[in-house]
Amino acid sequence: MTLYQGPAFRVERRDGRDVVVHAPVAAVVALDHDDRLTLVHQHRVPVAASLLELPAGFIDAGESPIEAAQRELAEETGLHGGEWAEMATFFTSAGFTDERVHLFLATGLEPGAAAPTEDEELEVVRVPLTDVPALIDECRDAKTLIGLLLLSRYRHL
Amino acid sequence: MTLYQGPAFRVERRDGRDVVVHAPVAAVVALDHDDRLTLVHQHRVPVAASLLELPAGFIDAGESPIEAAQRELAEETGLHGGEWAEMATFFTSAGFTDERVHLFLATGLEPGAAAPTEDEELEVVRVPLTDVPALIDECRDAKTLIGLLLLSRYRHL
Numbered sequence: 104m105t106l107y108q109g110p111a112f113r114v115e116r117r118d119g120r121d122v123v124v125h126a127p128v129a130a131v132v133a134l135d136h137d138d139r140l141t142l143v144h145q146h147r148v149p150v151a152a153s154l155l156e157l158p159a160g161f162i163d164a165g166e167s168p169i170e171a172a173q174r175e176l177a178e179e180t181g182l183h184g185g186e187w188a189e190m191a192t193f194f195t196s197a198g199f200t201d202e203r204v205h206l207f208l209a210t211g212l213e214p215g216a217a218a219p220t221e222d223e224e225l226e227v228v229r230v231p232l233t234d235v236p237a238l239i240d241e242c243r244d245a246k247t248l249i250g251l252l253l254l255s256r257y258r259h260l
Numbered sequence: 261m262t263l264y265q266g267p268a269f270r271v272e273r274r275d276g277r278d279v280v281v282h283a284p285v286a287a288v289v290a291l292d293h294d295d296r297l298t299l300v301h302q303h304r305v306p307v308a309a310s311l312l313e314l315p316a317g318f319i320d321a322g323e324s325p326i327e328a329a330q331r332e333l334a335e336e337t338g339l340h341g342g343e344w345a346e347m348a349t350f351f352t353s354a355g356f357t358d359e360r361v362h363l364f365l366a367t368g369l370e371p372g373a374a375a376p377t378e379d380e381e382l383e384v385v386r387v388p389l390t391d392v393p394a395l396i397d398e399c400r401d402a403k404t405l406i407g408l409l410l411l412s413r414y415r416h417l
Binding site for chain 2: 110120125147152
């Protein structure tokens with residue numbers, strides 16, 4: 104039973120619980136040829152704050168997670184090419200939403216021209232890997248914290 | 261403007277975006293005297309799956325994050341006492357909800373009798389720290405993945 108239908112998600116009642124039915128998300132730990140990490144800084148209305156996040160976006164219908172990750176990364180930052188691997192797949196908050204994040208590691212990415220959509224006001228930030236430990240301490244976005252911690256684990260940062 | 265009001269959260273429109281307004285959550289990386297980690301296995305309706313998670317629950321009105329964490333841990337697992345420290349605070353999915361998780365590390369916890377509320381069907385699981393790397397590979401719950409990765413980082417697991 105649908106309780107609310109909006110442009111970004113709907114609310115359904117399932118087994119007596121309210122569930123936010125949400126599109127899945129693809130997110131990327133993006134490293135370029137110089138081993139610099141690319142993040143995006145953006146204002147988030149729900150939390151009334153600007154957060155430093157992994158490039159990410161919705162997986163469209165008919166699109167695979169990696170296709171969405173590559174498309175979103177190119178749109179937001181211009182980065183493309185490189186080598187891709189799956190890092191993790193997780194639910195953001197399984198008590199009330201089915202939202203799922205597919206997290207990828209991309210290395211050796213090539214620069215290009217970004218083409219953000221109109222509703223995205225993004226500032227692209229490039230940081231050296233030596234900044235990752237400090238970023239972990241400051242990070243307030245769950246998917247980004249997971250990506251930074253997994254990167255740190257793999258690269259012994 | 262409230263678009264939908266349910267028992268667990270409400271949906272508001274803010275700056276043209278639909279926002280799920282949700283209570284904050286407290287979660288605990290719980291280690292007992294034997295340095296065993298306590299997790300809870302529970303069925304999650306929104307994702308139609310059973311997940312292995314950190315003990316966690318809503319922060320009630322008038323309650324501090326650490327008070328909620330200690331209350332929820334005792335209710336779900338019986339564990340109490342010990343030494344407590346803040347690990348991290350993060351937003352679960354800042355694009356559509358204000359839900360925030362306050363994550364704590366508790367060590368040297370004492371066993372006791374659990375008292376789960378009626379809507380919680382939990383199985384308490386105790387694992388040695390040597391299992392943490394395998395748990396990280398299998399974990400599908402964001403807050404739990406963050407807690408395990410931070411624990412692993414601090415303890416060099």
